[in-house]
Amino acid sequence: MEAMINQEELTEILTGPFLALNQSLVFTGLPEGFLFQLKIALLGGCVLASPVIIYQLMRFILPALYSHEKKIFYIMSFFGVVLFVGGICFGYFLVLQPVMGTLLKLAGTDLTPMITASSYMSFVLGFLIPFGLVFEIPMVVYFLTSVGLITPDKLAKVRKYVLLVVLVIAALLTPPDIISQLCLAGPMLLLYEAGILISKVVYKRKLKKEAKLEEKNAKKASKKGEKKAEPEHSDEQA
Numbered sequence: 001m002e003a004m005i006n007q008e009e010l011t012e013i014l015t016g017p018f019l020a021l022n023q024s025l026v027f028t029g030l031p032e033g034f035l036f037q038l039k040i041a042l043l044g045g046c047v048l049a050s051p052v053i054i055y056q057l058m059r060f061i062l063p064a065l066y067s068h069e070k071k072i073f074y075i076m077s078f079f080g081v082v083l084f085v086g087g088i089c090f091g092y093f094l095v096l097q098p099v100m101g102t103l104l105k106l107a108g109t110d111l112t113p114m115i116t117a118s119s120y121m122s123f124v125l126g127f128l129i130p131f132g133l134v135f136e137i138p139m140v141v142y143f144l145t146s147v148g149l150i151t152p153d154k155l156a157k158v159r160k161y162v163l164l165v166v167l168v169i170a171a172l173l174t175p176p177d178i179i180s181q182l183c184l185a186g187p188m189l190l191l192y193e194a195g196i197l198i199s200k201v202v203y204k205r206k207l208k209k210e211a212k213l214e215e216k217n218a219k220k221a222s223k224k225g226e227k228k229a230e231p232e233h234s235d236e237q238a
Contacts, residue, residue, distance in 0.1 A: 007037065010044045017097035018120060021104065025117045036117035043125075054081070072146075080139050087135030087187075091128045095183045099127070102179050123175050130173035134188050141195035145202040152199040155192075162192055 015025060027033040058077070062070055104113055144150045166188045167181070174180040 010040050021101050026114050027117050032118055083135040084132040087132040088128050091131030099179050126175050130184055137191040138195050138198050141199050145199045152196055152203055155196045
């Protein structure tokens with residue numbers, strides 16, 4: 001009984017933005033309604049099982065990392081999950097319903113919408129998951145700057161090329177309508193600019209650490225040179 005309640009709640013969450021537009025879903029084949037509920041159950045199962053899946057992956061990866069690498073891995077894993085969930089919530093609460101409402105209006109009054117359950121599921125997943133992935137941009141920039149693969153200057157120089165790439169990616173990841181693509185491209189560009197700011201902060205910290213390390217190595221080298229020079233000086237006096 002509890003499982004059925006959870007199933008109904010998941011269905012309400014998934015279909016809520018569409019039903020709020022005074023629309024209803026239909027199915028055109030006998031198994032379609034059952035498959036729709038099955039997909040929702042699988043989706044809910046994946047979400048509930050995700051902590052266990054992440055834990056098992058961490059158990060597999062962590063033994064191969066050093067202590068300082070484990071710290072970075074924990075931080076990136078935490079913020080990676082937070083950003084992914086944040087991206088999906090952003091798309092669900094702020095973008096999904098307005099986009100669907102606009103698409104229905106653009107269809108005109110001469111057409112009657114009959115959206116099937118399977119097509120709606122495909123649209124929603126294809127719309128929300130890219131938002132979760134796009135919100136990972138700051139984390140990716142942080143990692144690549146930390147390992148020295150990119151710098152803030154490089155990111156700023158390729159900004160005009162990134163604009164073209166963003167539009168192409170938005171066209172590939174979202175359903176084939178210009179509104180969905182622009183709704184994804186906009187946050188991508190904003191997150192890219194945020195990534196440049198993050199890269200500047202990380203790059204400055206990295207330069208400071210490298211400067212301190214060089215200074216420390218220089219002091220060690222000078223001390224070794226002084227120790228080597230002392231025996232030679234004593235031999236000359238003898």
